[in-house]
Amino acid sequence: xxxxxxxxxxxxxxxxxxxxxxxxxxxxxxxxxxxxxxxxxxxxxxxxxxxxxxxxxxxxxxxxxxxxxxxxxxxxxxxxxxxxxxxxxxxxxxxxxxxxxxxxxxxxxxxxxxxxxxxxxxxxxxxxxxxxxxxxxxxxxxxxxxxxxxxxxxxxxxxxxxxxxxxxxxxxxxxxxxxxxxxxxxxxxxxxxxxxxxxxxxxxxxxxxxxxxxxxxxxxxxxxxxxxxxxxxxxxxxxxxxxxxxxxxxxxxxxxxxxxxxxxxxxxxxxxxxxxxxxxxxxxxxxxxxxxxxxxxxxxxxxxxxxxxxxxxxxxxxxxxxxxxxxxxxxxxxxxxxxxxxxxxxxxxxxxxx
Numbered sequence: 001x002x003x004x005x006x007x008x009x010x011x012x013x014x015x016x017x018x019x020x021x022x023x024x025x026x027x028x029x030x031x032x033x034x035x036x037x038x039x040x041x042x043x044x045x046x047x048x049x050x051x052x053x054x055x056x057x058x059x060x061x062x063x064x065x066x067x068x069x070x071x072x073x074x075x076x077x078x079x080x081x082x083x084x085x086x087x088x089x090x091x092x093x094x095x096x097x098x099x100x101x102x103x104x105x106x107x108x109x110x111x112x113x114x115x116x117x118x119x120x121x122x123x124x125x126x127x128x129x130x131x132x133x134x135x136x137x138x139x140x141x142x143x144x145x146x147x148x149x150x151x152x153x154x155x156x157x158x159x160x161x162x163x164x165x166x167x168x169x170x171x172x173x174x175x176x177x178x179x180x181x182x183x184x185x186x187x188x189x190x191x192x193x194x195x196x197x198x199x200x201x202x203x204x205x206x207x208x209x210x211x212x213x214x215x216x217x218x219x220x221x222x223x224x225x226x227x228x229x230x231x232x233x234x235x236x237x238x239x240x241x242x243x244x245x246x247x248x249x250x251x252x253x254x255x256x257x258x259x260x261x262x263x264x265x266x267x268x269x270x271x272x273x274x275x276x277x278x279x280x281x282x283x284x285x286x287x288x289x290x291x292x293x294x295x296x297x298x299x300x301x302x303x304x305x306x307x308x309x310x311x312x313x314x315x316x317x318x319x320x321x322x323x324x325x326x327x328x329x330x331x332x333x334x335x336x337x338x339x340x341x342x343x344x345x346x347x348x349x350x351x352x353x354x
Contacts, residue, residue, distance in 0.1 A: 002028060002063040003028050004026040004049070004154055005060070005061040006022050006026075006045075007023060007061070008057065009059075010056045010058055017252070019041050019044060019045060019210045021211075022210075022211075024205055029185070029186055032204070034188065034204075035207065035233075036207035037208070041210040045190075046156055049077070050077055051070060051072035061345065077156060079147065084139045084142070086139060086146075088131050090127055090130065091128050091129060093114060095131070096118065096142065100149060111150045117149045119180070126138055135168075137269060144160075155329065158190050173200055198218040202217070204218055205231065206234070207258040208229050213227060215231050224353070225344065227353060228275060228346045229351065231353075237280045238343070239278065241275055242257055243348065246269045247261075253333050255343075260292065262338070263340070264340065273348050274346070275346040276349060280318075280319035283339065283352055284337045284338075285320055287334060293313045295311040295313035297310070297311055297329065298311065302325070306322060306323050307321070308321050
């Protein structure tokens with residue numbers, strides 16, 4: 001268990017800078033997810049933390065001691081990869097105990113630590129099997145067992161669930177989070193899946209093009225996104241955006257879009273151009289009328305527990321979700337009435353939250 005600090009981490013490949021000064025402070029026993037699209041630099045950052053890649057500049061501190069120039073072994077970090085990386089000729093037990101044999105642990109300590117890991121991960125019934133005889137979920141558990149048996153200061157996970165089917169991913173999300181809570185080991189988890197990040201992590205680092213867009217608790221990212229990128233990235237379906245302007249009346253502010261006026265009350269927003277955002281679940285659908293954004297339903301998906309619609313408003317597709325089954329269909333004209341208490345506003349130039 002340890003703290004982990006990243007100070008101004010930069011990485012360049014030739015003339016191309018892929019990490020632009022990453023700063024983050026991760027607390028002892030905290031589970032932090034690094035979330036972002038493919039190519040945003042999240043895996044490169046994880047490899048730099050592990051010592052598998054060198055940064056161009058910056059510092060990495062574990063328990064307030066700089067480890068930037070130390071080898072992976074000297075950092076006391078364990079990593080779980082997407083590809084499992086198990087030894088095919090070894091049994092489950094042999095795979096888990098192998099790192100301890102390399103570290104010259106005593107036989108009694110190896111046996112005790114291995115037995116504990118196997119029991120914790122419910123691998124007892126398959127302990128004598130080899131990787132080819134295991135399911136994907138069992139292989140991932142073995143990879144985790146091989147990492148945790150060393151009792152490292154920090155766990156690193158590099159998209160460990162990407163190779164599993166949807167049902168097994170849900171199960172493994174819960175198992176990994178429960179295991180991390182039991183062990184209390186500081187953990188960093190890289191993923192492109194926002195559901196994994198939002199449901200597993202204490203805090204989430206949202207990355208975009210090698211930069212940290214926001215670092216905070218999952219619900220803070222959802223309720224108070226720092227900018228338009230985070231607002232559009234967090235949430236499924238994504239947030240809807242409308243370009244308009246704030247009009248200052250005598251007593252209230254209004255959001256104006258063509259002939260639509262939404263009264264915002266006494267909100268202290270500066271008059272002028274603005275981007276308004278609202279989530280698909282924070283909108284009421286009405287028959288074509290005034291007082292909202294008028295559009296036409298382009299598609300409809302019913303999943304049983306909810307309905308998802310795509311409504312085209314002036315050529316701009318907008319999502320609507322409802323837990324109530326709606327009596328509408330493709331081609332119907334409707335009006336979207338956003339919940340005025342759940343609106344988000346962003347500067348149209350800087351895209352930062354207002």
